[in-house]
Amino acid sequence: MALTTAAAAWAGGYRISLQGQKQLAMGHTGTAVVNSAEVLFFNPAGAVFLPDRFNFSIGGNLLFARTGFQNETYNWRASTENMGTPFEAYLSYKTTDWLALGLAVYSPYGSAVEWDRDWVGSHLVNNIDLKAIYIQPIASVKLSDKFSVGGGPIFVTGGVEFNRNLTRSLTNEQGMRSDVTIEDKGVTAWGWSAGFMFNPTDKVRLGVNYRSEITMEARGGAATFHDLPAFAQAIYTNTQFDADLPLPAELSAGISVALSDKWLVAFDYNHAYWNVYEALTVKFANGTPTSVNPRNYKDASTYRVGAQFKPNDKFAFRAGWYFDESPVQDGYFAPETPRNDSMGFTGGLTYQIMPKFGIDFSFLYLHFDEVDNSYNYFNEDGQNVSFGGTYKNVVFSPGLGVTYSF
Amino acid sequence: MGVAGCEPEFENEVTNASYSAGEADFSRYVAVGNSLTAGFMDGTVFRSGQMYSFPNLLAQQFALVGGGAFTQPSYADDVNNLGGLPLPGFNTRLIIDASAGGPEPIQGTTSITLTPQATAFNNMGVPGAKSFHLLAAGYGNAAGLSAGLANPYFVRMATNPNTTVLADAMSLNPTFFTNWIGANDVLAYATSGGVGVDQTGNMNPATYGGNDITDPTVFASVYSTIVNTLTSNGAKGVVATIPYVTSIPYFTTVPYAPLTAEALGGAENITALNTQLYGPLKQVLTALGQGDRVNMLSTETPNPVLIKDEALANLQVQLTAAFTPLVGAQTAAFIGATYGQARQATSADLILLTTSSVIGSAPAGVPAPFNIFGVTYPLQDQHVLTNAEKTLANSATDNFNATIRAIAASKDLAVADMNAILGALVEGLRLEDGQIYTANYFSTERLSTTLFSLDGIHPNARGYALVASEVIKVINEHYGAHLPLVSPAYLPGATVLPSN
Numbered sequence: 052m053a054l055t056t057a058a059a060a061w062a063g064g065y066r067i068s069l070q071g072q073k074q075l076a077m078g079h080t081g082t083a084v085v086n087s088a089e090v091l092f093f094n095p096a097g098a099v100f101l102p103d104r105f106n107f108s109i110g111g112n113l114l115f116a117r118t119g120f121q122n123e124t125y126n127w128r129a130s131t132e133n134m135g136t137p138f139e140a141y142l143s144y145k146t147t148d149w150l151a152l153g154l155a156v157y158s159p160y161g162s163a164v165e166w167d168r169d170w171v172g173s174h175l176v177n178n179i180d181l182k183a184i185y186i187q188p189i190a191s192v193k194l195s196d197k198f199s200v201g202g203g204p205i206f207v208t209g210g211v212e213f214n215r216n217l218t219r220s221l222t223n224e225q226g227m228r229s230d231v232t233i234e235d236k237g238v239t240a241w242g243w244s245a246g247f248m249f250n251p252t253d254k255v256r257l258g259v260n261y262r263s264e265i266t267m268e269a270r271g272g273a274a275t276f277h278d279l280p281a282f283a284q285a286i287y288t289n290t291q292f293d294a295d296l297p298l299p300a301e302l303s304a305g306i307s308v309a310l311s312d313k314w315l316v317a318f319d320y321n322h323a324y325w326n327v328y329e330a331l332t333v334k335f336a337n338g339t340p341t342s343v344n345p346r347n348y349k350d351a352s353t354y355r356v357g358a359q360f361k362p363n364d365k366f367a368f369r370a371g372w373y374f375d376e377s378p379v380q381d382g383y384f385a386p387e388t389p390r391n392d393s394m395g396f397t398g399g400l401t402y403q404i405m406p407k408f409g410i411d412f413s414f415l416y417l418h419f420d421e422v423d424n425s426y427n428y429f430n431e432d433g434q435n436v437s438f439g440g441t442y443k444n445v446v447f448s449p450g451l452g453v454t455y456s457f
Numbered sequence: 458m459g460v461a462g463c464e465p466e467f468e469n470e471v472t473n474a475s476y477s478a479g480e481a482d483f484s485r486y487v488a489v490g491n492s493l494t495a496g497f498m499d500g501t502v503f504r505s506g507q508m509y510s511f512p513n514l515l516a517q518q519f520a521l522v523g524g525g526a527f528t529q530p531s532y533a534d535d536v537n538n539l540g541g542l543p544l545p546g547f548n549t550r551l552i553i554d555a556s557a558g559g560p561e562p563i564q565g566t567t568s569i570t571l572t573p574q575a576t577a578f579n580n581m582g583v584p585g586a587k588s589f590h591l592l593a594a595g596y597g598n599a600a601g602l603s604a605g606l607a608n609p610y611f612v613r614m615a616t617n618p619n620t621t622v623l624a625d626a627m628s629l630n631p632t633f634f635t636n637w638i639g640a641n642d643v644l645a646y647a648t649s650g651g652v653g654v655d656q657t658g659n660m661n662p663a664t665y666g667g668n669d670i671t672d673p674t675v676f677a678s679v680y681s682t683i684v685n686t687l688t689s690n691g692a693k694g695v696v697a698t699i700p701y702v703t704s705i706p707y708f709t710t711v712p713y714a715p716l717t718a719e720a721l722g723g724a725e726n727i728t729a730l731n732t733q734l735y736g737p738l739k740q741v742l743t744a745l746g747q748g749d750r751v752n753m754l755s756t757e758t759p760n761p762v763l764i765k766d767e768a769l770a771n772l773q774v775q776l777t778a779a780f781t782p783l784v785g786a787q788t789a790a791f792i793g794a795t796y797g798q799a800r801q802a803t804s805a806d807l808i809l810l811t812t813s814s815v816i817g818s819a820p821a822g823v824p825a826p827f828n829i830f831g832v833t834y835p836l837q838d839q840h841v842l843t844n845a846e847k848t849l850a851n852s853a854t855d856n857f858n859a860t861i862r863a864i865a866a867s868k869d870l871a872v873a874d875m876n877a878i879l880g881a882l883v884e885g886l887r888l889e890d891g892q893i894y895t896a897n898y899f900s901t902e903r904l905s906t907t908l909f910s911l912d913g914i915h916p917n918a919r920g921y922a923l924v925a926s927e928v929i930k931v932i933n934e935h936y937g938a939h940l941p942l943v944s945p946a947y948l949p950g951a952t953v954l955p956s957n
Contacts, residue, residue, distance in 0.1 A: 220950060
């Protein structure tokens with residue numbers, strides 16, 4: 052697979068809601084939508100309701116995230132521009148009328164932010180690159196025409212690379228800022244997701260899906276110090292580190308209503324259990340003091356609405372909107388994931404080249420209000436100090452996918 | 458990626474146009490003053506440290522609102538960044554030698570020369586200058602160095618041998634100035650441990666010794682001349698007050714009672730000292746009605762150092778007489794001479810930073826057991842700023858500061874109250890980012906939050922950023938300007954080397 056998953060963090064924390072071109076265009080609803088193999092992500096229970104025996108969807112996005120930062124008190128100005136390419140691939144196969152099996156590969160969490168080296172917030176982050184790819188075999192079982200369940204184990208493989216300066220002023224003898232990189236690749240973990248779908252009428256579907264928390268346990272990663280002054284080389288030596296990074300559980304509930312043969316509307320509610328992310332704690336194998344970086348995230352909800360209009364067999368048009376709460380609380384607003392609440396505006400279309408083969412286009416624009424906030428927990432000589440200012444984000448993402456089914 | 462139209466845009470984007478000069482005109486900014494203006498730190502001026510002089514930091518902010526180029530005396534000859542001057546007593550910059558502990562001059566020989574640069578610089582800070590030196594012709598004449606009439610730092614700068622600091626400053630036709638002069642008019646007395654004299658009443662500064670306190674009338678007259686001259690072309694500016702000695706780590710770091718039982722060699726030693734020296738001494742002094750000069754040494758709590766206080770009645774004769782029957786005439790005469798004005802220090806006395814290495818050392822030519830400075834031999838006048846000397850210094854400071862304020866008010870100049878700012882450091886000064894800076898002289902636990910350089914008198918780069926920010930605050934307030942502050946946090950602190 053030629054695509055890579057280096058995605059800029061947007062939406063709450065480092066969650067990236069870009070798991071299907073059709074559903075993204077509908078405001079990333081889908082817990083109660085049976086449209087394509089994308090349902091393997093949104094609610095695996097729905098796969099068995101797909102009309103075709105074989106369904107394949109693959110797609111990817113170009114994710115552009117820009118953040119501006121300024122602080123008028125000190126005349127600080129900084130900006131960062133990052134691009135990511137999250138992707139997804141879904142394959143489902145209906146073995147019998149009541150059982151569908153599938154395989155889903157997607158990247159719901161990630162973050163790539165690179166500020167100018169030694170920028171004014173470099174004691175918090177110079178750059179971060181966090182990747183997590185989910186690989187999930189799925190079974191979807193129809194218990195009746197009105198009710199199905201589905202789910203499967205999730206295998207996660209990922210890695211993290213993070214660099215920041217050690218303090219706000221420490222340099223080596225040449226004036227180069229002292230910094231540390233922690234890096235661990237090939238971290239793996241297991242989780243699961245499961246859901247059910249209920250169709251009270253042939254026009255209405257209800258769905259609930261739960262994806263478990265998965266903790267990425269980096270063990271024995273490399274901690275590398277750079278540009279230390281000679282005296283500090285006795286204090287900081289290259290070593291190994293352990294750190295846990297939670298990928299929080301998410302509960303989704305949705306409803307979709309077919310208003311007519313041509314019109315479908317859908318609503319989703321997502322609740323992400325971010326409160327598990329209390330602190331990024333990095334323990335070092337040698338005597339280097341443990342680094343505790345409070346995060347104190349709160350649970351966050353997302354409210355989504357989407358619509359689909361299919362005037363004929365060739366075209367489908369989609370639009371949606373959502374409101375995404377940030378899990379970051381006031382005073383914990385770090386430039387590593389500098390996101391506040393946002394509103395997503397989505398649109399897209401499918402062109403069905405052949406009855407079996409269609410191309411999906413999607414577009415997302417995320418609107419952020421500018422926000423005055425700060426991270427108040429950087430410990431310097433035993434005292435917590437604050438770093439903050441005004442942040443403004445712009446995120447947009449065109450996406451492209453293909454769907455093949457028969 | 459070339460996808461246009463989606464730049465983050467702020468409602469009020471911070472640009473250079475966000476800032477303004479108000480009524481001030483920063484196109485030709487000139488700073489006059491002493492070491493605090495020159496960027497002196499760690500006991501000297503060195504190439505990289507000079508960049509962080511507070512006027513240079515200010516000028517970078519002024520540049521946002523029409524400030525012109527800002528020049529400083531060249532230290533390009535400081536190729537190894539060691540500071541110092543090719544003269545006795547002007548050491549290389551202080552560093553922390555991690556293997557040894559305390560600050561010491563960095564290894565190496567200065568490459569700085571006294572070659573006249575014969576240029577008027579925007580930074581006219583001259584380390585060591587007192588108020589009247591700014592008006593002293595010949596202060597930059599190398600021929601006057603040996604007689605103490607000239608200042609080597611000004612020798613490097615002066616446009617000609619007969620010019621004055623103020624004349625060179627005025628040759629740049631300043632539109633804006635800072636004037637932070639006067640600290641040495643009292644601080645030199647204090648750093649000498651009060652060895653100098655208070656010259657109140659002596660109107661001729663040419664007769665003053667280097668460690669004397671300037672007469673207040675002379676100070677007022679000189680200060681007035683400086684300010685009148687600086688404002689003669691309509692320039693606006695900021696003047697700064699002089700800090701109390703009690704705000705300066707040089708005077709507040711070494712405790713008055715550092716002599717723990719451990720430092721004194723244990724309980725046995727303390728008993729011996731009490732039996733042989735402190736006990737008899739206290740007994741005799743008590744008989745003379747001066748028993749509170751000395752108390753018995755304690756094994757429990759740290760004991761004060763023994764000091765000589767010239768303000769005390771000299772009991773040499775009485776002590777000699779009292780001790781003669783006990784130890785014989787010769788030793789008794791020595792005791793009388795040594796302890797005639799001795800007492801233990803109190804919390805009101807300030808032990809100088811440089812005295813920390815004197816305590817416990819042996820005074821030259823003194824026989825045992827009287828040869829332990831601070832324990833069996835009193836610290837001398839130059840080691841301690843006694844309470845009386847401190848009071849004299851602080852009241853002179855009050856006097857000079859009142860003069861500074863009055864003259865500033867008469868010219869409607871802004872006043873940066875550096876005395877109040879540095880005073881706040883004693884209690885802990887909380888800055889906008891929440892960090893609390895203190896006057897803690899140095900501890901490795903506070904490497905990132907020490908504002909004073911290793912000489913204990915001058916700020917480090919971080920401290921000069923604080924000074925610059927305080928000056929900016931009064932400029933913003935007084936002249937209706939809007940200038941950004943300088944965060945101290947990002948500037949360097951002490952140089953620590955694994956060995957020297």
